[in-house]
Amino acid sequence: MTFSVPDTSVRPEGEAPGLTTRLVHHAYQPPAGFAAPQPPVYKASTVIFPTVAAMRAREWKDKTSYTYGLHGTPTTYQLEERLATLEGGAQCLLVPSGLAAIANVSLALLRTGDEVLIPDNAYGPSKALAEVELRHYGIRHTVYDPMDLADLAARITPATRLVWLEAPGSVTMEFPDLAEQVRICRARGVVAALDNTWGAGLAFAPFDLAPGSEPLGVDISVHALTKYPSGGGDVLMGSITTRDQALHLRIKLAHMRLGLGVGANDVEALLRSLPSTALRYAAHDRAARELARWLQSQPAVVQVLHPALPGSPGHEHWQALCGPHQGVQGAQGGQGLAAGLFSMVIDERFGQDAVDAFCDGLRLFKLGYSWGGPMSLVVPYELASMRERPTPHLKPGTVVRFSIGLEDVEDLRADLAQALLGAFGGA
CATH class of the missing domain: 3.40.640.10 (Type I PLP-dependent aspartate aminotransferase-like (Major domain))
Incomplete structure (x- = not known):
């Protein structure tokens, strides 16, 4: 069996390189000085060196x-x-x-x-x-x-x-x-x-x-x-x-x-x-606090876990580090900063099926992990499988975590109210 060797000789003087070569090695360089609000995007695995x-x-x-x-x-x-x-x-x-x-x-x-x-x-x-x-x-x-x-x-x-x-x-x-x-x-x-x-x-x-x-x-x-x-x-x-x-x-x-x-x-x-980021963070924070405080008054809820709420585990440490006199971006309305994440504990009288029904009954809150996006999320947790140590600071019941998005707060409150009523009645 024989193999042919590709012709690597230089083209005759004056003859232009092939079209593909000219496209790969095109000489044009755009002028410098282009400025825009967003920086350019450079995509590369290979980086070219001059020598x-x-x-x-x-x-x-x-x-x-x-x-x-x-x-x-x-x-x-x-x-x-x-x-x-x-x-x-x-x-x-x-x-x-x-x-x-x-x-x-x-x-x-x-x-x-x-x-x-x-x-x-x-x-x-x-x-x-x-x-x-x-x-x-x-x-x-x-x-x-x-x-x-x-x-x-x-x-x-x-x-x-x-x-x-x-x-x-x-x-x-x-x-x-x-x-x-x-x-x-x-x-x-x-x-x-x-x-x-x-x-x-x-x-x-x-x-x-x-x-x-x-x-x-x-x-x-x-x-x-x-x-x-x-x-x-x-x-x-x-x-x-x-x-x-x-x-x-x-x-x-x-x-x-x-x-x-x-x-x-x-x-x-x-x-x-x-x-x-700072603007969105503050908006998530404001909405989360309003809903967390409201949930504290709901009969089926025995505890709300939000660092900025008095009585929540470690609230005093949050106050010292993140409170109105500490926030890196300044106090938001005299409130400090506390993100848009919190949890609640549903009374142990209600079993997992009722808690799941509450989560499934939410219309605006979607079931999904992660947080920080525009859409509000909810996840129920089986805490016993997640902790090795006793949690005496938590009241008996089932933990449900919320990530508050950027929806209108009144719409979210109404959604929570109808799902609470549907799953737990008047508690």
Whole structure:
């Protein structure tokens, strides 16, 4: 069998290259100076270098240049820098989801024989990551009571390398004494990483938690951009923000080795929605508080879990960190900031079937996970399967979580009223 060799000779002088070649290597470059409200979108896996020397000289770790699409483009660099500003950090990395941010941090900082502490009310998939994936690598995890500072301090051992914090807790909305938790971690030389999706860089400043001569803040803030920064319920993305350059580099190198990247069109969507985040966050907050207060008066509801409501677990900690005198964006109508998420506990007299009927009976609220988008959502939870420790601060009953969207508050109130009546009658 013989093979023919393609003709690679240069075309005769004066003869134009073939059409396909001219399209691929077209000489036209648009003029510089185009300015518009939204930045341009750069899509690339391959990045072109002018010379071999330039290829060897370029550095992607400090964002001074570009080497490969996975390591950054002008579009991703812009979003990272804006998010660092939002959260008060110095460096930021983009990842495909909030859970990917948690995984990236954990895999960058933990090794076989290390231990990570996780609050009992943490985001469920974060606990599952530790229980299954990290365990495969010989990394232990311990669950602590986020509302008991002594319990956190007692569970830090010489093997502890990372403590996860969450404010407020997932579903049950307990707000911890975040500043004191960070002080405990700092005193023991342990990295403190916060899931700051609820705070969104707006309710409080994660890297500046308390006044004083020495800054007090978390070491790492991770954020599910899927929620408030996106605001549309249509983008999956996460971020990891830090202030310490060495810590950032450890996470960034792991980020590179794990091959974590985000799509340019998703970054474009975030860049477009980011400027309105504070406005939307405040609107979600106002509506959620109004509905949460109203639900407190409903006969079938025995408890409303909302950090800004007096009596809710950890309300005093929310007040100290996020209250009217603290809000990063300023107090909204003298109220501080508290997002658009809350839960209620339905009286234990009513079984799961009645609770499910209530959720199914809602017309404007849709059944769906996540939050921060324009549409209001509801999810019932079986709390016993989600907690390892007793929850005496919660009244007996079934927990239902709401994410309040951007609908008219009176329409949402009417929807809740008809569904409560249909499922529980006059209670």
